[in-house]
Amino acid sequence: MWSYLLRNLLQRLLLLVLISFLAHAVVHLAPGEPSEVDPSNPRMKPEDIARIRAAFHLDEPLHLQYLYWLRDLVTGELKSFKDSQPVLPKIWRRFLNSLPLFLCATLIVWSLSFPTGIHAAIRRGSLYDRTTTVLAYAFISIPGFFLSYLVILWVVHTLNVPVIGMQTFGMENAQPFYRWMDRLWHLVIPSFMSAIAGIAVLSRYVRSQMLEVIGQDYIRTARAKGLPEETVMYRHALRNALLPFVTMFGFLLPALIGGSVIFEQIFAWPGLGRLGYEAILARDFPVILTLNFIAAALTLAGTFLSDILYAVVDPRIRLQ
Amino acid sequence: MADLPRTVAPVDTVDLAMPETPLQEVWRVFRKDRLAVASLGVLLALLVVAIAGKVLTDWIVLVNPETVRLPEKFKPPMSYAATELLSVADRPPFGLYLLGTDELGRDVFARMLQGSFVSLSIGFIAVGISVLIGIVLGGLAGFYGEVKLGFISVDTLIMRFTDVMLCFPTFFLILTVVALLPPSIYNIMIVIGLTSWMGTARFVRAEFLALREQDFVVAAQALGLPAWRIIFRHMVPNAIAPVLVSATIGVASAILTESALSFLGFGVQPPYATWGNILADGKNFIFDAPWLFFIPGCAILTVVLAFNLVGEALREALNPRLRRR
Amino acid sequence: MATGKRPLLAVSDLRVSFFTDRGEAPAVRGVSLAIPPGQTVALVGESGCGKSTVALAILRLLSDPGRIVGGRVVFKGQDLVSLPEPALRAIRGKEIGMIFQEPMTSLNPVFPIGEQIAEVLHVHLGLPKREARLEVLRLLEKVGIAPAARRIDQYPHELSGGMKQRVMIAMALACQPDLLIADEPTTALDVTVQAQILELLQELQQELHMAILLITHNLGIVAQFAQEVHVMYAGKIVEHASVHPLFQHPLHPYTQALLKALPRPGHRAERLAAIAGTVPTPFQYPPGCAFAPRCPEVLAHCSMQEPSCLEAAPCHAVACWLYAGSVQR
Numbered sequence: 001m002w003s004y005l006l007r008n009l010l011q012r013l014l015l016l017v018l019i020s021f022l023a024h025a026v027v028h029l030a031p032g033e034p035s036e037v038d039p040s041n042p043r044m045k046p047e048d049i050a051r052i053r054a055a056f057h058l059d060e061p062l063h064l065q066y067l068y069w070l071r072d073l074v075t076g077e078l079k080s081f082k083d084s085q086p087v088l089p090k091i092w093r094r095f096l097n098s099l100p101l102f103l104c105a106t107l108i109v110w111s112l113s114f115p116t117g118i119h120a121a122i123r124r125g126s127l128y129d130r131t132t133t134v135l136a137y138a139f140i141s142i143p144g145f146f147l148s149y150l151v152i153l154w155v156v157h158t159l160n161v162p163v164i165g166m167q168t169f170g171m172e173n174a175q176p177f178y179r180w181m182d183r184l185w186h187l188v189i190p191s192f193m194s195a196i197a198g199i200a201v202l203s204r205y206v207r208s209q210m211l212e213v214i215g216q217d218y219i220r221t222a223r224a225k226g227l228p229e230e231t232v233m234y235r236h237a238l239r240n241a242l243l244p245f246v247t248m249f250g251f252l253l254p255a256l257i258g259g260s261v262i263f264e265q266i267f268a269w270p271g272l273g274r275l276g277y278e279a280i281l282a283r284d285f286p287v288i289l290t291l292n293f294i295a296a297a298l299t300l301a302g303t304f305l306s307d308i309l310y311a312v313v314d315p316r317i318r319l320q
Numbered sequence: 321m322a323d324l325p326r327t328v329a330p331v332d333t334v335d336l337a338m339p340e341t342p343l344q345e346v347w348r349v350f351r352k353d354r355l356a357v358a359s360l361g362v363l364l365a366l367l368v369v370a371i372a373g374k375v376l377t378d379w380i381v382l383v384n385p386e387t388v389r390l391p392e393k394f395k396p397p398m399s400y401a402a403t404e405l406l407s408v409a410d411r412p413p414f415g416l417y418l419l420g421t422d423e424l425g426r427d428v429f430a431r432m433l434q435g436s437f438v439s440l441s442i443g444f445i446a447v448g449i450s451v452l453i454g455i456v457l458g459g460l461a462g463f464y465g466e467v468k469l470g471f472i473s474v475d476t477l478i479m480r481f482t483d484v485m486l487c488f489p490t491f492f493l494i495l496t497v498v499a500l501l502p503p504s505i506y507n508i509m510i511v512i513g514l515t516s517w518m519g520t521a522r523f524v525r526a527e528f529l530a531l532r533e534q535d536f537v538v539a540a541q542a543l544g545l546p547a548w549r550i551i552f553r554h555m556v557p558n559a560i561a562p563v564l565v566s567a568t569i570g571v572a573s574a575i576l577t578e579s580a581l582s583f584l585g586f587g588v589q590p591p592y593a594t595w596g597n598i599l600a601d602g603k604n605f606i607f608d609a610p611w612l613f614f615i616p617g618c619a620i621l622t623v624v625l626a627f628n629l630v631g632e633a634l635r636e637a638l639n640p641r642l643r644r645r
Numbered sequence: 646m647a648t649g650k651r652p653l654l655a656v657s658d659l660r661v662s663f664f665t666d667r668g669e670a671p672a673v674r675g676v677s678l679a680i681p682p683g684q685t686v687a688l689v690g691e692s693g694c695g696k697s698t699v700a701l702a703i704l705r706l707l708s709d710p711g712r713i714v715g716g717r718v719v720f721k722g723q724d725l726v727s728l729p730e731p732a733l734r735a736i737r738g739k740e741i742g743m744i745f746q747e748p749m750t751s752l753n754p755v756f757p758i759g760e761q762i763a764e765v766l767h768v769h770l771g772l773p774k775r776e777a778r779l780e781v782l783r784l785l786e787k788v789g790i791a792p793a794a795r796r797i798d799q800y801p802h803e804l805s806g807g808m809k810q811r812v813m814i815a816m817a818l819a820c821q822p823d824l825l826i827a828d829e830p831t832t833a834l835d836v837t838v839q840a841q842i843l844e845l846l847q848e849l850q851q852e853l854h855m856a857i858l859l860i861t862h863n864l865g866i867v868a869q870f871a872q873e874v875h876v877m878y879a880g881k882i883v884e885h886a887s888v889h890p891l892f893q894h895p896l897h898p899y900t901q902a903l904l905k906a907l908p909r910p911g912h913r914a915e916r917l918a919a920i921a922g923t924v925p926t927p928f929q930y931p932p933g934c935a936f937a938p939r940c941p942e943v944l945a946h947c948s949m950q951e952p953s954c955l956e957a958a959p960c961h962a963v964a965c966w967l968y969a970g971s972v973q974r
Contacts, residue, residue: 015480015483015484015487018480018484019484019487019488022484023488026493026496026497027496027500030497030500030501134355137625137628137629137632138621138625140624140628141572141576141621141624141625141627141628142617142620142621142624143576143579143580143583143596143599143617143620143621143624144580145579145580145583145600145603146579146599146613146617146620146621149603149606149613150617153606215708216750217745217747217750217751218750218751218752218753218754220701220706220708220745220751221745221751221752221753221813221816222753223706223737224704224706224737224738224742224743224745224817225737225738225764225765225768225816226734226735226736226737226738226739226765226768226769227734227738227764227768228734228768229730231764231768236753236756239753239755239756240753240754240755243755261491261492261495261584262580262583262584265583265584273492276492276495277495277584280495280496280499280500281499283500288496291492292488292489292492292493292496295487295488295489295492296487296488299486299487299489300487313755314754314755315754315755315757315800315802316754316800316802348666349666352666
């Protein structure tokens with residue numbers, strides 16, 4: 001088993017290097033450079049551009065640029081093109097901002113979609129099932145920012161829930177308790193809005209998984225044993241239906257970066273997604289590449305974790 | 321111990337199973353889902369509107385989405401144009417702004433009409449690209465998986481590459497590439513297509529691996545039929561059902577991706593109108609001219625919902641295990 | 646036949662239909678049978694004739710499109726068809742045990758087998774964990790799973806098909822039921838394993854004095870195992886007799902054809918006779934007697950009107966027009 005884990009880990013490391021190189025190539029081969037972001041700036045002279053290009057190794061061949069980037073990343077020397085701040089602390093600060101939003105949204109998604117999906121499956125064809133099905137498709141099909149704006153419109157008109165930013169302006173000097181409550185309060189709408197699509201998708205998936213299991217022979221056996229229906233559903237069926245969801249942990253982590261761009265933009269939330277967006281606007285290659293690298297590393301770590309978890313929860317699977 | 325004859329050759333008795341082609345069977349199951357049938361109707365109507373939009377705004381310019389009429393800005397839907405202020409060419413059809421005008425006095429109806437074609441073609445072309453890549457790579461991995469290229473098999477090579485692609489945060493990648501490339505509608509289509517083929521490739525491969533073991537394929541190989549003939553005559557038609565389902569849903573998500581890109585300012589650039597960029601522009605006038613926001617928003621919701629519902633109903637109808645119900 | 650004795654289970658005029666989008670499919674069309682205590686009654690027929698549906702309907706285990714549309718299933722004086730769900734649950738697994746055709750998929754893959762057996766003991770007898778475990782060990786030994794102490798914590802995938810069927814038997818018999826419904830208990834198993842399982846069932850039957858409803862398509866098993874036989878065709882019982890009369894003097898042309906299709910030791914028949922035609926589907930039964938289109942002795946009358954089940958000989962009932970005249974009313 002240990003040799004399996006080691007082999008798997010090595011494979012993933014190799015993949016990570018491949019991914020980062022590919023990302024590097026995509027970013028550098030595409031037209032557009034940091035020096036061209038503001039060509040109309042009269043203070044930008046050709047020699048300035050040349051200096052910038054030299055400073056950022058933009059004139060070197062691609063593979064050397066990649067090695068420079070890798071070296072700087074490992075030594076922590078990597079600096080942003082935009083403001084010459086070290087990249088890693090910058091990302092860390094934004095990560096801390098994104099984390100509460102991500103955790104809240106994930107919690108909401110998982111705690112709402114499982115009961116919804118399970119009940120829909122058990123009462124297949126009922127009014128509840130049909131209603132949640134249509135609602136789920138509606139939420140999957142609506143553009144996220146359209147729905148968010150509608151909710152914002154409604155909320156600012158009727159309820160007094162804050163919709164913009166992480167905290168109320170001027171709250172920095174308030175007592176810790178109020179400051180924390182204020183921050184929590186600001187989390188409500190953004191986390192719910194970023195959770196909605198997830199709830200819709202996941203509850204559909206839970207439903208179909210549950211339906212699949214309910215049709216199995218061993219459910220009939222459990223009924224033939226005279227078990228109460230609740231035991232049949234929540235012990236025998238649910239346990240089997242939940243197995244595949246362990247693998248979903250793997251795809252949860254990268255959503256920290258990719259999935260949050262739109263919502264952080266809408267709610268002016270200074271998190272990782274917005275950092276990425278700003279970096280893209282500024283052609284800030286080190287930040288873009290490092291974010292990409294972290295996202296890929298998180299995905300690989302997540303799938304690695306879910307492989308192991310799967311082997312733990314499913315007796316049929318043995319790592320080899 | 322002996323078994324009863326379990327299967328007996330039919331002799332001259334009436335064939336009792338109702339004669340029904342697979343297509344008829346799929347349609348019979350599909351038809352039961354009234355929402356899906358309604359959605360199919362919506363999509364057919366959309367197709368007509370999109371083609372009409374292309375014809376009317378591009379070839380025979382009956383309604384011009386680019387006409388700017390500054391005195392006529394922010395007219396609500398169903399309001400009449402002040403014909404005395406406009407030249408004949410600038411007047412909307414019948415002097416009526418069916419869906420109002422925007423901040424430049426452009427006819428929203430004309431823009432939506434033009435946008436329907438553009439949005440739909442983004443969806444279709446992006447999905448076409450992704451399906452093509454998915455089938456080719458998945459098929460290669462599934463059919464020629466054991467062929468070695470040096471030290472590594474075709475299957476390993478392709479599936480590792482698929483894994484690599486799956487590790488990118490897709491939307492972030494699309495955003496990066498679209499932002500770095502010169503803004504063009506074709507780039508958006510291509511990028512969405514290039515970043516969404518992985519699912520198709522995976523299940524085409526799985527389907528091919530399963531099909532390769534099936535008797536009819538083994539028989540075809542034993543008969544010495546050429547590989548391309550086996551692949552295209554025998555295997556692709558069998559693997560096409562799940563591809564069709566995911567393509568339908570793929571169109572929906574491509575339209576959503578385009579609108580999200582538009583929201584961030586990287587969508588299709590003017591003068592092209594898409595539903596996504598009409599919506600993204602409309603959000604700035606949500607209080608002054610709510611129709612600029614609600615009309616494209618509801619249009620996207622309806623169409624994407626229709627694609628999703630049709631896709632799901634197709635999945636249900638094509639699933640042989642559910643068919644007997 | 647159960648003359649004199651009150652049957653343990655009496656099914657009368659049971660009707661089951663599957664409601665699909667292609668219309669109602671009557672899979673079971675008025676089946677009646679009685680099972681005396683301690684005896685083995687076989688229900689025989691080709692695949693698709695509705696015999697498994699009868700088994701599932703007795704315990705109301707039919708899944709979604711299938712529904713009981715008529716008839717009674719009286720077990721110890723209670724009608725299981727109309728019994729409220731909680732009362733029925735008290736019978737399932739406790740007084741009527743059931744084993745299925747597919748031991749491979751009939752056990753829950755995520756629980757150890759011991760736990761799955763203990764569940765029955767816990768639900769019906771209220772045994773606490775420790776005692777349940779001891780009882781499970783005893784049961785496992787009884788069904789021939791050794792070493793029980795090691796097997797008890799294994800998962801289904803670690804067991805062979807025959808082992809799994811033994812586990813299913815242990816589970817079904819844990820509460821010493823009065824009736825065991827065995828739905829093709831050996832079909833999915835190797836021939837040698839089949840014999841072992843049947844032997845085990847026979848032993849346990851003697852020990853526990855239970856009745857068995859044996860559902861099978863295998864006439865060899867029937868001859869060896871059952872006292873009474875019901876032959877089923879297209880959702881109906883076409884012939885019913887004790888084993889010996891049925892094998893010696895089959896009356897219904899369908900039963901005759903089935904027996905002709907059996908290889909017999911000593912008789913080097915040139916070919917085994919196959920029955921022409923196919924089993925009709927519940928969507929479209931032929932008019933009149935459902936066997937008429939395949940029947941070698943078909944009368945003009947046969948496809949016009951359905952024959953009713955008549956006692957053609959003492960304790961030997963048959964639903965066929967050939968014998969309609971010979972019966973004194």
